[in-house]
Amino acid sequence: MNICIVYKNTIPVYAYGGIQRIIWWLGKELVRRGHNITYLVGKGSSCDFARVLTYQSEVDINEQIPEDIDVVHLYVEPESPLKKPYLFNMQSNTVPTKEYDINTVFVSHDHAKRHHAEAFVYNGIDPDDYPGLDLKGKKSYFHFLAKAAWHVKNLKGAIEITRKSKQKLEVVGGHRLNFKMGFRLTLDTHVKFHGMQGGEKKNNVLRKSKGLIFPVIWYEPFGIAITESMYYGCPVFGTPYGSLPEIVTEEVGFLSASKDELIEQLSAPLSYDPRRCHERVMDMFSVKQMTDSYLALYEKVMNGHSLNAQRPKHIFDPEEKNLPFY
Template sequence: MNPLKVLIVFDKPIPVLKYGGIQRIVWWLGKELTRQGHKVTFLVGEGSHCPFAEVKIYDPEEPLEKQIPEDIDVIHSYIPVMEPLKKPYLVHMESNTKKQEYDINTVFVSRNHAERHHAVCYVHNGLDPDDYGKPDFKKKNYLHFLGKAAWRVKNVKGAIEVAQKSNWRLHVIGGSRVNFHMGFRFTIDPRMRFHGMIGGERKNKVMNASSGLLFPVVWNEPFGIAITESMYFGCPVFATPYGSIPEIVDHESGFLTADKAELIKHLKDRPEYNARQIHERVMEYFSVKQMTESFLKLYERVMNGEQLNPAMPYFEKDSEPKFLPFG
């Protein structure tokens, strides 16, 4: 493929300083496209800067069409496209927003994510190994939880209970010991260590020494970067089988169940996993290189006038319960 001029549209600032899942995907994609010889322009939130690509500031008060440079070949948007665009484009859908209808060129982040929106087009998220360094496959005697603990769907309470009943120490990344959001929670147990919303080397250090990710979410996880970055460090994943998780975690890289007692028993048995093999699974299937190559194929399709889904994706209201079972 000849070098492309790609406009990446996102309404938040980049780079992200702490966790920021979507921001990191946006950054990694632009960086890898540039590495492969393509020219990237970011149209992103105020306060953004980037050493490898041109940055333009997105104005939410102006139509998107007016903010697109003339020489762009294709647009990769992380925000909804609300008006007709002259340039070929796709919309990258990262979350569970539960809108009623989506653009026909919407790309979801897992097969399950697409199917739940009556669509077929998806690309798994890929991480950039440069952000993580060398994994240490010698593990310590604790598990970690990674996610926004204030979101009840992430189920940090369930993770804490499972860790306590299976006699594991737990490091919680993304939450605090006292929480007032979406229901009061106060965790006394000193075996449960809370790190708050940390990123970069501090977060990597906790994951790199962990014996596994405890991730009993109670919603359909669209993708879950927390899963792949934990697996990058060789951590097996102990989770519920919801959303994209079975696409990422095979039987050699973790244990999936919605039965709390079954998960506790599995962890009590101190199962052995091959940390190096788990790491290699991420490098083979869930790296930024694989993600970018998949998107380049989709760019070619929309530039040829193809539609990425056979019909407009849509989400059926009330088709999913607010919280999926874990008990």
């Protein structure tokens, strides 16, 4: 099969990045299975296993898709249906009340449900990008992994519950002094900041962590930070919003909107099995499962079927970016 993956930014990503890593892992796995990949992506991109073309935002997408392509996987929202079979992958939360293409694919059941849609595929990580697995090594702190300046990720809450439970916290995704999205200076001495990190620097923090602190106050669409942390054996302590209850079972973490309940969990000796956390990712959230699911959807659109019964539409919730954390 000849598959074209379309995204506006440059690949590969060498540090922090979400969608770029997903499309890289997906393309690589599809090539392993004998398919041909064309990336239509941002200027300056390169790839040693696929054909690379430069995406032009001002040009009709239909004019940019090569003739030999069988199916198009979009990470750029189409203005109208494409001439070739296609699907559009929605990775983020969306504009309230707006309708989306009928072939929109979401990244969790909750994400799809909140848009009156059925089609979703969990993001899957590639184990090749997470070397040095050590499930029995010494763990000495908890970690926070997200864009710390984004208030919905709730770094403030993560700092509070680790301080009150007398636990150290290492933050990947932000700095002690922040000006980008409102002034923030963190004075807590139990917190260490690593800035925006990817690759081995990030992996090394996860490898030595007792668990991920993820008290988001919005409907999390998916959260690669959750699964890459679990891959290294980290249980997850967060809020029960969005996709988290689908990913984090009682075996691999604890979810609550109550600060006191989370503090109690962090204060007690941890009883979670790092191997079970790792196995859940390998069973449910690896690039293998993601690719299997997308191949099934490719076949569906190539056979002329729509992926949803109606055009998805965001269910408006005025509190969705300020959910309770009490």
